[in-house]
Amino acid sequence: MQRDKFYKEIENVEHPNEKLIKTHCSYCGMQCGMNLRVNTMTNKIIGVEPRYDWPVTVGKMCPKGVTAYQQTNHDDRILRPLIRDDASLKGTKEGFREASWEEAYDLIAEKFGELQQNYGKDSLSVFSGVSMTNEKCYLTGKFARVALGTRYIDYNGRFCMSSAAGGFLRSFGVDRGSTLPWTDIHETDCLFIAGSNTAECHPTSMFRIWNVQERGGYIIVVDPRETPIARRADLHLDLKPGTDLALANGIVHLLIEKGYADEEFVNQHTNGFEETKELVRQFTPEYTSYLTGVAPEKIERAAEIYGKAPNAVVMFARGIEQQHKGVDNVSGYTNMALVTGKIGRPKSGVATFTGQGNGQGGREHGQKSDLLPGYRKITNPQHVQEVCNVWGITPEEMPKAGVSAYEMFELMDQKEIRGLYLLCSNPAVSAPNLNFVRNAMKNLDFMVCADFYLSESAEFADVILPSVTWSEDEGTVTNIEGRIIKINKAQEPLGESKPDWQMQVELAERLGKGENFAHLKTAKDVADEFRLASKGGSADYYGATWDKIEKQDGVFWPCKNDEDQGTPHMFLDKKFYHADGKAQICALPYRPPAEEPCEEYQLRLTTGRVVYHYLSGNQTRRIKFLKDMCPEPYVEVHPETAATYNMEHDERIRLYTRRGEAIYKVKVTEAIRKDTVFVPYHFGHEESINLLTIPALDPKSRMPEFKACAAQMQKLDPKKVL
Amino acid sequence: MKKRLYIELENCIGCRSCLAACTQCGGHEQRNRNYVYDVNPHVNRQTMPLMCLHCENPACARSCPAQAIQIHETGAVLSALVEKCIGCQNCTIACPYGIPKFDEEENLMYKCDLCIDRTKDGIPPMCASVCPSNTLQWLTEEEIEQKQQQHDLDNGKWVTSMPYLEGETNVKVNLPGILQGTEKLF
Numbered sequence A: 001m002q003r004d005k006f007y008k009e010i011e012n013v014e015h016p017n018e019k020l021i022k023t024h025c026s027y028c029g030m031q032c033g034m035n036l037r038v039n040t041m042t043n044k045i046i047g048v049e050p051r052y053d054w055p056v057t058v059g060k061m062c063p064k065g066v067t068a069y070q071q072t073n074h075d076d077r078i079l080r081p082l083i084r085d086d087a088s089l090k091g092t093k094e095g096f097r098e099a100s101w102e103e104a105y106d107l108i109a110e111k112f113g114e115l116q117q118n119y120g121k122d123s124l125s126v127f128s129g130v131s132m133t134n135e136k137c138y139l140t141g142k143f144a145r146v147a148l149g150t151r152y153i154d155y156n157g158r159f160c161m162s163s164a165a166g167g168f169l170r171s172f173g174v175d176r177g178s179t180l181p182w183t184d185i186h187e188t189d190c191l192f193i194a195g196s197n198t199a200e201c202h203p204t205s206m207f208r209i210w211n212v213q214e215r216g217g218y219i220i221v222v223d224p225r226e227t228p229i230a231r232r233a234d235l236h237l238d239l240k241p242g243t244d245l246a247l248a249n250g251i252v253h254l255l256i257e258k259g260y261a262d263e264e265f266v267n268q269h270t271n272g273f274e275e276t277k278e279l280v281r282q283f284t285p286e287y288t289s290y291l292t293g294v295a296p297e298k299i300e301r302a303a304e305i306y307g308k309a310p311n312a313v314v315m316f317a318r319g320i321e322q323q324h325k326g327v328d329n330v331s332g333y334t335n336m337a338l339v340t341g342k343i344g345r346p347k348s349g350v351a352t353f354t355g356q357g358n359g360q361g362g363r364e365h366g367q368k369s370d371l372l373p374g375y376r377k378i379t380n381p382q383h384v385q386e387v388c389n390v391w392g393i394t395p396e397e398m399p400k401a402g403v404s405a406y407e408m409f410e411l412m413d414q415k416e417i418r419g420l421y422l423l424c425s426n427p428a429v430s431a432p433n434l435n436f437v438r439n440a441m442k443n444l445d446f447m448v449c450a451d452f453y454l455s456e457s458a459e460f461a462d463v464i465l466p467s468v469t470w471s472e473d474e475g476t477v478t479n480i481e482g483r484i485i486k487i488n489k490a491q492e493p494l495g496e497s498k499p500d501w502q503m504q505v506e507l508a509e510r511l512g513k514g515e516n517f518a519h520l521k522t523a524k525d526v527a528d529e530f531r532l533a534s535k536g537g538s539a540d541y542y543g544a545t546w547d548k549i550e551k552q553d554g555v556f557w558p559c560k561n562d563e564d565q566g567t568p569h570m571f572l573d574k575k576f577y578h579a580d581g582k583a584q585i586c587a588l589p590y591r592p593p594a595e596e597p598c599e600e601y602q603l604r605l606t607t608g609r610v611v612y613h614y615l616s617g618n619q620t621r622r623i624k625f626l627k628d629m630c631p632e633p634y635v636e637v638h639p640e641t642a643a644t645y646n647m648e649h650d651e652r653i654r655l656y657t658r659r660g661e662a663i664y665k666v667k668v669t670e671a672i673r674k675d676t677v678f679v680p681y682h683f684g685h686e687e688s689i690n691l692l693t694i695p696a697l698d699p700k701s702r703m704p705e706f707k708a709c710a711a712q713m714q715k716l717d718p719k720k721v722l
Numbered sequence B: 001m002k003k004r005l006y007i008e009l010e011n012c013i014g015c016r017s018c019l020a021a022c023t024q025c026g027g028h029e030q031r032n033r034n035y036v037y038d039v040n041p042h043v044n045r046q047t048m049p050l051m052c053l054h055c056e057n058p059a060c061a062r063s064c065p066a067q068a069i070q071i072h073e074t075g076a077v078l079s080a081l082v083e084k085c086i087g088c089q090n091c092t093i094a095c096p097y098g099i100p101k102f103d104e105e106e107n108l109m110y111k112c113d114l115c116i117d118r119t120k121d122g123i124p125p126m127c128a129s130v131c132p133s134n135t136l137q138w139l140t141e142e143e144i145e146q147k148q149q150q151h152d153l154d155n156g157k158w159v160t161s162m163p164y165l166e167g168e169t170n171v172k173v174n175l176p177g178i179l180q181g182t183e184k185l186f
């Protein structure tokens, strides 16, 4: 397969009484290859060994990956189903007792049945996640629609990838997170990276990214903070949080004005150029600078470098996507590639850094409120019929489209949704406006949570079902590139834990839908049905068999049949997925963040990750090494700002917004704008920064604006600090 | 083919994966033997690893009154032999870079052994295997030679080890500034 200059033939160390199981990391979208070390006497996972032969990451791992194996046999694992009889204890860890699977299933079937009888089918909901295999994601969609018969299913990708998805669909007509394989990245001449703290969030991209500079290419980074990648970038555009669209328009304007547009490409392969040219005209470097706070010369230089580069890749991540105009930001930056024709060929293109392990695959196959497998629409009768044929139901039985993740909590608050089946997610930490969200969960009549640890969200459940870690099941995941890869099983499930797909099959039986699920006896059975259900959709996985994945080091979708080897590069034929085969250059009027600083709330609050933790931290906060490295959140403040507020490094202060407050230690650093403060979001209970964030949703993707809201800091009463 | 640990300080992103990895090579008892420093934490995010350089004439071994620190035939300066180390901590003071660590409970020094179980068979050390930024690399002599030529700034400012370090080392270090001499593509 693709072997590049970073690949070296290296044999692994084999210890006596051990075997190595090839797999991938449980965490982010990089899906770094790794070997799990398994003791052949105890059949337990005992360590990790680099997977030098994985072409994307050649053995490299960040500290989360190195320690990921410690999740499996961790003392905090839930080993048997737990039931809490006293609902007044909801929102605490207290009151759970161990129960048999039988009792737990019976209780769930009874309570779900009661709720649906009294309040209708749609009184139940499923909230899911994408840190699990395609097979599980697929089955969760089917479980909600067929076994529960509810329209209300959505997932944590709404807080992660939904804006990228919306932007790509509008610009290209298809949503594959990267138009090119990662093995191209070091060979390009310019990387334009917006809103990605790559060194911390996708660390194993860094050896390729640095290589661009070593070859004499350029790195341009757009970020309110001087992150480790921004520090070494050729150009750092230090914009105000939430102003990306203005910057994108400003750069597109310069690209056109300075003659970097590729007229032939624009004419033959795109729509919308003229309107866009007209709209961006007002975004002169001065006006753009006024909106974004970036010096005009830097904007001009960025356009010049990107425009001149023979090959260039535009990349972005949650920084631009987690805004109430996230979709517009994505299309706005994508315009750069479409206007200059730097797309649809090797070493040039557009990519988003997928956050969760299966952030790509998990959003394609029917966990989203309006989607069905293969990226089909639930509002399209033809698509519904195709999926009904696989599921063995009639179109009349297919529920309608539901609502997005955050909106489900609103419906819980209004008692329209009364029951919840939560899996693979921890919204009690990761959702915005947490005071509201936690209250909505507390007010549920009945809640089930499947997890392998007692997460902050599980504290609201009546029943907890013990699921397995990624290492105790098998299946496929679609990585950051759109490459379908295989996760392998290294150990039998600990205690009585079970994979999510198995729970759902068994629960479906209890709910009277056994005939639609009983044939699914192994993960492979689910995989085969899933491939069939995706067949013919725009995200077609039909040809991506486990054998082919093994043989080819993964398969890039679309992969339609046995002969098809998959699609590493998208649009090589310059055919986009809109009906006329053209891409859309989008004219996008600028809007500021939903909440701007004011007299009362003078600072811009932005949130993000640290390298040691993953998402809500439910997993990584339990791993000793990671916890030691970053035990608690903090607020990053520029020294001048700290001085204005009379605050010192390490002082505990109160940070608050219109929605909530929390106490954080100040971390003084010049690596942030003076008007901006930053807090990492991986922490629970009263440490959660999402108590403060704003639920302003993007009109298309329904993505909340995690990345920008107005906040204020206050010194604590010195008497109380002690 | 002899390979060496090579450190390109400019690449470090401070992820501390090298520390996590060092706890993971067999026989390391989950304790890391390397360091990563924030160079100027209130100013920027620059970080750098501090590794044992496996000196050709190691001060740590010279200072040891009990000959507990052995030098492997590959040049790796090993961790103290449990049965010989008397816990005097001379080595921790002698090493110009403060590398050897001391286990108070066991009254024993421990240090980087260049993952000798791996490197004796030509397998890269754990830290260099995982380092996501290619700060830590495991290279042949020729590859290091190439690096030296590529980054030779011809201004006396640069390159591996001498004259900036105390003596000749098996590990080669490339100080920050590698991009200064790079010619831009356009």
Ligand code: SF4
Binding pocket: A025, A026, A027, A028, A029, A030, A031, A032, A060, A061, A062, A063, A064, A065, A066, A201, A202, A203, A204
């Ligand atoms: S968290 Fe991401 S970058 Fe780190 S090892 Fe896992 S997949 Fe790789």
Ligand code: SF4
Binding pocket: B011, B012, B013, B014, B015, B016, B017, B018, B019, B036, B047, B048, B049, B130, B131, B132, B133, B134, B135, B136
């Ligand atoms: S693993 Fe590499 S990049 Fe990360 S801290 Fe260590 S030397 Fe630096």
Ligand code: SF4
Binding pocket: B051, B052, B053, B054, B055, B058, B059, B060, B061, B077, B094, B095, B096, B097, B098, B099, B100, B111
């Ligand atoms: S760097 Fe220090 S510990 Fe390592 S060999 Fe040299 S003197 Fe000994």
Ligand code: SF4
Binding pocket: B021, B022, B025, B032, B033, B034, B051, B111, B112, B113, B114, B115, B125, B126, B127, B128
């Ligand atoms: S070479 Fe091995 S022992 Fe030395 S620091 Fe690296 S991982 Fe640790």
